[in-house]
Amino acid sequence: MDLRFTSEDEAFREEVRAFVRKAVPADMARRTRQGLHTTKEDLKLWNRILYEKGWAAPHWPKEFGGTGWSALQIYLFEEECAAADAPFLSYFGLRLLGPLLYTFGTPEQQEKYIEDILSGETFWCQGFSEPSAGSDLAAVKTTAVRDGDGWVINGQKLWTTEAHYADKMFCLARTDTTVKPQKGGLTIFLFDMNQPGVTVRPILTLDEEHSVNEVFLDNIRVGPEDVLGGEIGQGWTHAKFLLGNERVTNAQVPRSKRDLEILKKIALMERDSDGVPMLQKPDIRQRIAQIEIDLAGLEWSVLRELAQGHGEHSAPIASGLKIVGSEIQQDIATLLVDLLGIKGLAVHTDREQANDLPADAPDYVVGAAARQLFMRAATIYAGTSEIQRGIIAKQAFGL
Amino acid sequence: MDLRFTSEDEAFREEVRAFVRKAVPADMARRTRQGLHTTKEDLKLWNRILYEKGWAAPHWPKEFGGTGWSALQIYLFEEECAAADAPFLSYFGLRLLGPLLYTFGTPEQQEKYIEDILSGETFWCQGFSEPSAGSDLAAVKTTAVRDGDGWVINGQKLWTTEAHYADKMFCLARTDTTVKPQKGGLTIFLFDMNQPGVTVRPILTLDEEHSVNEVFLDNIRVGPEDVLGGEIGQGWTHAKFLLGNERVTNAQVPRSKRDLEILKKIALMERDSDGVPMLQKPDIRQRIAQIEIDLAGLEWSVLRELAQGHGEHSAPIASGLKIVGSEIQQDIATLLVDLLGIKGLAVHTDREQANDLPADAPDYVVGAAARQLFMRAATIYAGTSEIQRGIIAKQAFGL
C-alpha cells in the first residue's frame, strides 16, 4: 500500500502540463471555461494538436496509436488537459468506436478507420438510442434486412450526440427478429452520414443548444465490409463492451475539479448586497466544502479503480462513479448559477459576443445558465441513475 | 377562503390553555420534556385528570364521551397539551380500539369497555404485528380455532407497544384459513392480558428502553362475546379502518412544535469552544430554520385536512403527513443531540436522578440520546415510509 503518486508520476505530470498549457489556444480555453458545448472547429483543432504530439488516444494500445502510459498517467494527462481548459475530444470515435474497432474490428476496418479517428479527420456518432429504446437497448427497432450480399437499414435514432458533426455512424440494428436481441439479434454497422437516406433533425435541449439529434435512416445500403467485426449478431456483445468504460469516464473528475476551481474564483468576485464576497458567506462556504469533499472521494474512487490497471473495471463501482460524478456536475453547475444572482437567469445564444446577456455581466456568465440546464441530463444520459442503481444491486449483491 | 383561526377558536384555545397549564403536574411535565417513554403512572394520572374534565377523548362522538369540538378545536387542544408538556395519553384504547368499538362494537362491548378506556381505568394493547407480519397484516399467523361456542387462540405477536402496561389486548387472528385474509379470514378478539397463556417478553429498543414487547398467546380461550362487533371475518375491514386515522395523528405536529421550542432554548444555552451560543452559529440557524419551515408546512397540511371535518382523511395526504412528520421528529431529535456535543453520547437509564449522566449535564440531557435513537423507529412504525409511498402511488395516481 502506497497512497501517493510516485515521483515518476509527478514528473510525468509536469511534462504533460508544460506541453498542454502552451498548446491550448487562448480563445479555445475561454470557450471551454464558459461551459458550452464544444464547437466542431475546436474539437478538430485540439484533436489535431494532440495527434501531432501522439497523445490523441492515450488509453489505446500502443500498436494502434496509444501512448503506453499507465492508467494513472492517463488520468494525470486528463487532469492537466482539464486544468488547461482544453476541450474534451469527441467521444464517439476515440472512446467508443476506437476500442470496439481495435478489439473486434476486421483488419480491413482497422486499416480503414482507426487512423482517421485518431487524427480527428473523421468524426463518428453513435446510433444506439431510439424513441422506444432509451434505457433498454434490447428494444432497438431499427432493422437491417438482408439484400444480396449486403443489408438495407431502416429506422430512427434519437439523442444522437454530435450527429450534426459526424462523418459516419456506428449503428445498432436488428438483423434477426426471430431471436432475442441479447442472443444474436443485433449487429453494429458502419456507414456514412453524408448519403441520401440519412436525415439529421436537430433537437435542442433545455439549454437551447444543439448537441443531440434525431436521425432518420431510410433505406441505407451497407455491404458485408460494413459489419463491425465482420460477423452478424455480435451487437449485444459489442454494446455491453462499451458500458463499463463509459461509466468510469463519466465520473468526469478532471472537468469537475477545474469547474470547482473556477467556481471558487467567481465566488470571490461575486458579492452580496452588503458587498461581502459570496465566498465569505458561511452557507456558500459549506456548500462548496460539501462539493469539494464529495469530489475528493470521487477522485480517490477513480484512482482506486485506475490503480488496478486497464479495463478491469468493477461494474458496480463504475456505476457508482457515474451516479456520484453526474450529481457533482449538477451541484457545481447549480451553485455557480446561484452565485450569479439574477444575472444567472439570462440565456446565452452567442458565445463569442454574448450580446444577449446583461450588459454588466462578466465573461464567466456566458454559459452558466445553459450549462446548469444541460447538466440535468447528466443523471439521464449514459444510463440513468436509476439504471445504475439497478446494475449495482445486481452486480454487487445479486439482487 | 379564510386562512385564519376564528376568534371563537382563539378564545377556545385560551380556555384550554388556562386549564391544561395548571393541570399538568410539574414533575410529569419535566419527564415529558426529557423525551423518554411515558410511565404507566403518568399515563394513568393524566388520563384521569382529563377524564374528570371530560376531555379524555375529544375526538370521540359526544354520545360516547367526546367533547363535540370541531377537528380544528381538537387540534388546538392537542397543541396546548403539548405546549404544557403533558404526555400523550395511551394510544391503543383511546385512539384505536375506542373508535373501533363505537363504530363496530356490539352494544354489550360498548357498555363493557368504553367507559374504562375513557377514564384510563383499562389499558389496551394492539395485537396486530407478528414476526412475519410487519408491514403485511395479511400474513398474520395467529390462529383462532373454533372450540364449542368459543375459540382458542394461539400465536405470537411482536412490537406490541405497552403490552406490559396493558390490561387487555385487541388481537388480530386468522379465523378461517380457507379464505384470503382480506376476504373474511381475519377477526379481532378482545381478551385479558392477565391470564395464563399470555406471556409478555420485553424487547428493548435501540434506546435501551422498554416500550415494546413480544407476546406469546398459548391456548387463550375466548367466547362469542369477545369477537369485536360480534361477527367473525371482519378483521381486515376493522384493521383498514384504523389506518388513515393513525397516519394523520402520526404527523405529531403539536409535539414537534414543542420539541423545537425546547431545542431552540437549549441552542441558546449550549456554546461552542469560542463560547458562542450554538443558536448564533450560521449552520445551526439554517438547520433550525429548515426544520421550522418543514414543520410549518406540515402544520398547515394538517390544518387543511382537519378543516375538512371529521374522518374524511384523504389516504395519500395522510400518508404524506406520516412520512414528513416522522422525518421531522427524527431531525429535531438528531439536531438536539448534535447541540449537546459529547454530552449527547451518554445513555440514560435513571430518569429521576440521571446518575449515569455526565456530572455537569443539565436536566435537558437526560433523554436526548435515547430519544434520538428511538426516533429511528418513527419512519418504521405505523407503516414504514416505503409503505406510505406505495399507498400514495396507488391512491393518488392509481399506480
Next chain:
Amino acid sequence: MDFSLTDEQKLLRETVSRYVASGYDFQAMRGKPVDDPLNVSQWRTFAELGWLALTVPEQDGGLGASLEDVALFFEEIGRGLVCAPLLSTLLSAIIVSKAAESPTRTEALEALMGGEKKIALALEEAGSRHDPAVLTTRAAQNGSAAITLNGRKIVVQDGAGADGFLVSAQMPSKDGKAGVGILLVPANIEGVEIRRYRLIDGRDAADIGFENVKLASESLIVPPAEGLSVLQDTLNRASILLAAEALGAMEAAISITADYLRTRQQFRRPLSDFQVLTHRLSDMFVKAEHARSMVYRGLSAMNGPQEGRDKAVSATMIAIMQAGDFVCGNAVQLHGGVGMADENKIGHFYKRLRTIGKSYGDFNWHMDRYTRQLTA
C-alpha cells in the same frame, strides 16, 4: 379556518383553465417578442377577460381582487405554463394605484387595465442582490420642478417589451432624509437606453440605463418617505404570487409525469411498473402538498401583522424553491431523454421554477432573511 374557494374564486380560476384548455400553446408563445401578433392578440384577450384589472382598485374601475384571489389566479397561470408579463403588470398596477390622484396615475391605470400599455419593475441593480434598499440609481429634484434620473437597472423582467418602467431611485424626502422614490419612466424618452435579452424560461428582460432622464414631478409615483416600505410590500406580494404560480406548475408537472409513467414502455413494461419511479412520484406529491400548505400559510401571514410577514414569505419561498427543484427536476429525470428536449413541455416547468427561484429574492436571500429573524 376555511380553505374552500368562494364561487367568485372558482370562476376566476375557471377563466384561466378554460383559456389554457382552449388552445393556449406554450411552445408557440415562449420567446415571442411582445409585438408579435400572437402576443398582441393574447394580451387583448387577457384585458377582455378582466385579468389585467385584477389588482386595480375598484374605485379606479378595477376588480380590487384580494391577494388570495390573485394567488389562485396565478396558480392556474402556473398550471397552464402561461408565458406573459402578467406579474409585472399586476404588480405595477398595485404600485401605481398608491400614487396621489393625477392624470399620470389615471392614465397609467387605464392603460394597464385596458392592455394598451405594459409597465415593468426596474428595481434590481448590479450590486443589489434583491435588496431594494441597496441602489445607486439617483433622482434629483429641485423643489417641485422636473426630476432628473441617473442610474442603471439590470434584469428587468418583462422589460424588453415594456412601455414604461417603475424605477426605484435614491432621493431625499421633503424633510431632507434619505429615501427611495418610485418613478414611472416611459421607455421611449431621451436618456433611456434599453438592452434586451431573453431569460431561460422563454420570457424577456432588459438592462436599462438612465442618463439624465428628465421627468415631470408627477412621475414620482411613490415619494421617498414611503418608497422602501412599498417596495418591501410589493416584493412580498410578488413572492407569494410567484409561489402560487410555482405550485400550479408543480402540480401540472406531476400530473404530466404520472401520465408518462403510465404510458411509456421500457423493458416491455410501463414505467409505472418500476417501484423506484412510482415512489419518486409519491415524494413529488408530498413536496407539492408541502408547497401548497406553505402558499396558504404565506397568504395568511400577509393578512396578519406586518412584523410577521417577511419571515413567513421567506419561509414560503424557501419551501417553494426546494419543492420546485425536487418536483420539476424529477419530472425531467423521470421523463429521461424526452425530458431534456426543449420541444417537450415538461422541461419548461423546470425552467420556470428555476426562474421563479431567482425572481424578487433567491434562496440565499430568503434564507438570510429568515435566519436573521430566527428567535429562541
Next chain:
Amino acid sequence: MDFSLTDEQKLLRETVSRYVASGYDFQAMRGKPVDDPLNVSQWRTFAELGWLALTVPEQDGGLGASLEDVALFFEEIGRGLVCAPLLSTLLSAIIVSKAAESPTRTEALEALMGGEKKIALALEEAGSRHDPAVLTTRAAQNGSAAITLNGRKIVVQDGAGADGFLVSAQMPSKDGKAGVGILLVPANIEGVEIRRYRLIDGRDAADIGFENVKLASESLIVPPAEGLSVLQDTLNRASILLAAEALGAMEAAISITADYLRTRQQFRRPLSDFQVLTHRLSDMFVKAEHARSMVYRGLSAMNGPQEGRDKAVSATMIAIMQAGDFVCGNAVQLHGGVGMADENKIGHFYKRLRTIGKSYGDFNWHMDRYTRQLTA
C-alpha cells in the same frame, strides 16, 4: 499509487477477522464492566495477539505499525463490531512513547503492551467542544518539583475502567509561555474523583475531577511547549482510525442488510423483490465506497505535509459521518421493526457510528475546521 495490501497487512487483518469469527459475541461484551472475567480474558488475548503493541515503537519492544496498518486493523475491528478500549490504548501508547526516557515511560509502555494497564485520554472539558486548546484544567509545578493538578474532564471514553489517564492541562512552559502539558495520572491516587457511566454504543466513559492531585515530575509525558501539537496530531490520528473503524462497520452493516433483504419475506415475496429497497442498498454501497476512498485519502494526507492534514482529516470525517448516517440509518430502516430491537446486532452499527461521529470532533467541528481552511 498502490492500494493493495502487503502480506503483513493481510495477516494483521486476518488475526482480527479470525478472532471475530471464532466466537466473538458483541451482545455478550457490550456494557460489560472492565473487570468482568470475559473482558479480562479478552484483553489478555488482545495482548497475546500483539494488538496492544501495534503503536509502541519497535525500540520499545512494540510493533511500530504505520498509521495505514493500524487503520486496516481498525477497519476489521469495525467490521466485527468489537467493543473494547482499543483506540484509547493504542493512542495512549503513541503519546506515552513521545516522553523522554524514564521509568514511568518504560513501565507505562510495558503495561499497555502487556495488557496489564489501560490508559484513557482525558482531554474534553465542559467548554472545550473538541478544541484541545480550550481547557481550564491547570497544572502547576515549582521548578522540577512535584506537579499539582486541578480541573475536570468530561466524557473520557473508556475512562470507567482505566488505570490511568493522559490529561491535558494548561501549564506554563520553561520559558514562561502558556502551553498545554500532557500528564499521566493514575486513577487511584488522592484527589482523583471518577464518575462512571455508559455511552450509547455499549462502551463506558467517565467524568473525572482532579483536586490538588500531586504528581511526580516524571508524570509530565509531553511538555507544555509540545503538548498542543501532539494533541492535534493525536486527534487527527484518532479520527482517521475511527474513520477506518466506521468503514468496516458500514460494510458489515451493508452485507447483513443484503442478506436480510434476500431472506425476509413480506407480501409473500423476499424484500429483495422490492426495487426501492434494493436501490437503497445500492446507494448504501455507493456511500460506503465514498467512505473508503476518503479513508485512503485521509491516510495519504497524514503522510503528506503537515499543513494539509487538518483539512484532509476533517474531509474524511465529514464523509464518514454522512455516509455512516445514511448507511447505518438505512440498515435499520430496511430491517424494519427488527432493526429497532436492541437484541439485534444491526442497530449497534448505527449506535457505533453515532458515537464515532461525536468522538474527537463532531460534524460541526470538522465542518468549521474545513471551511476555515477553504481557499479560492
